[in-house]
Amino acid sequence: MTKPPRKRSKPLLGEADAPLRSRPRRRRDPAQPNLPLDPMPDRIEPCLALLKARPPRGDKWVYEIKWDGYRLAVHIEPAGVRILTRRGLDWTHRFPLIEAAARALPVSTAIVDGEAVVLDERGRSDFGLLQQSLGGRGGTKRSSNAVFIAFDLLYFDGHDLRNSELEVRRHLLEDLVPAGGQDDIRLSEEIEADGDQLLASACEHDLEGIIAKRRDAPYRSGRLGDWVKIKCVQSDSFVIVGYERSTVARAGIGRLLLAARKGNELVYVGGVGTGFNERSAAELREQMDKMIIGKPAVDTGRKRNAVFIDPKLVAEIEYRAWTHDGKLRHASFKGLREGQDNADIYSVD
Template identity: 30%
Template sequence: MRERLKFMKPLEPMQVETPPVGDDWLHEIKYDGFRTQLILDWAGARTFTRTGIDWSKRYWPVIDAAEKLPAKAFILDGEMIAPDPDGTPNFHAMHSRMAWNAEQLAYVAFDILHLEGQDLRALPLIERKARLWDLVRPAEGIIQYSDHVEGNGAAFFEAVEKMGLEGMVSKRRESPYRGGKLDFWVKTKCWEIGDFELLGIKREPGKPVAAIMARDGRYAGTAAVTLPKGVRERLWQRVAQGKTARPQRQVPTAVAGAAVDWVKPGIKARVKFLRGEHKLRHASMQAFLEDD
């Protein structure tokens, strides 16, 4: 039997604080879903997670659509999303749609690694995207094309922020495709500020003091305590007054087993955090307030 096409290690963007400038960069929306590699060969289509796990059964409508594209063999890189009616990705709907309404998923393709027996990874990105467009156009319905703009990274990021999206990915237009984390793809994420319930304060030698947070009754992660000195001292006093023996919400074993000063309900924390993350990441505590 002929050998089937194999999963290829994906290229992972590096995270940066601000989008790159210059006309040699392409900018795309960062879609909030599951990174997915879509492969078609002589025996049919398959989908793989970013770590190479076969999820074809979960994404069967995308499999059907891939087998109708005008090619006999390809490897696409993209994101599986659960779009709202306006097209905005809704990560929280992903699991229910995979289980019950997979036809309401969409696959957004942003790169092509192989086509009709030819390895395309050495080609410049801008050429790969042209071949990808030729394959998936008109790019509507369940298999879509990730549009891009060239240059004007700051303006693109401003638009992404206003739209309430997770962030953006910038890619060097002449770059090849290689597996691993490389700096010719970079991601810039948007920030949010929100209020959380303070569960406790975690102190570990050699590490920043961390506030353990909950939101909507569930553990949400940790945030570095970056308060001014006077505010921080008032927080320590409030924590000392409100100590309790155990957390007021269920938290992961690794957190519960650490040296933590747990507190009774009543302290809220204002936190700056990266948008689109499903637990707090790169988060910092900006202020705290107490329930009336």
């Protein structure tokens, strides 16, 4: 996708033509006063994007491409690098290339917020390819082709940046991870454009959508509206409650039966019978057949050849719309979510 030209931001600190870079630690001169430093947080709950139908308007918003992968926080410390999932689990060993790239960044301490993705041949993030690189749901493989897309900087050389405006954090991030790089840690570049036009262009290039962020907002954990996501195609997480057998479909799976949350309960929202390949269907069948239960967890209506399972598997599903009776339309299976990813199950009113 062709991006509008963007003026390079100048460093916040130092001379105008000298990009900001961290320097190796030195012993402090006792004659100099101690500068106040912020303790490095052990973990930060991520800022989450609120789903909207249309991009927000106005100069206070900036835009980025929406990436489809696993949300991660990369912690760079004197003792080494930690890569934490959204739930706070240590997945450093799962992403050795990202770990090595983080060690090479010119900084002593930092927390970088971003997304681990695997890119297809057209440079688009593909959640299914990422799952394959990790060995599928519950797999233990180390990804050999995932890259980290950095989009925020929360801690930098002893200073907690969460109370700083997004523009301030972005200035520092762009000096740490320069735009246009092709290393295993890359910058999610801001795009100066009309939100509606950018969304149309993203959809035309088969991207998942865009993210809008308030340029003057601090970093606040949770889904508070400082970040907004606008999708080209709806994509959400649903619980698998069973499947329908088939004598002709891959691995004998005709359709997966899906449920969403409604309050503290689950409610049936239809099925999905496309999006599988031989490998994903076989892996699904193997996992589901270990979880068979006698009584369905939700009322799915009368189903022929249905097998019901314990509702513990979470699937990422693309769909176009909802039917009048609350069922998914034109649904397609994208992959299983990791339990450690702590994905939000779709909630219906």
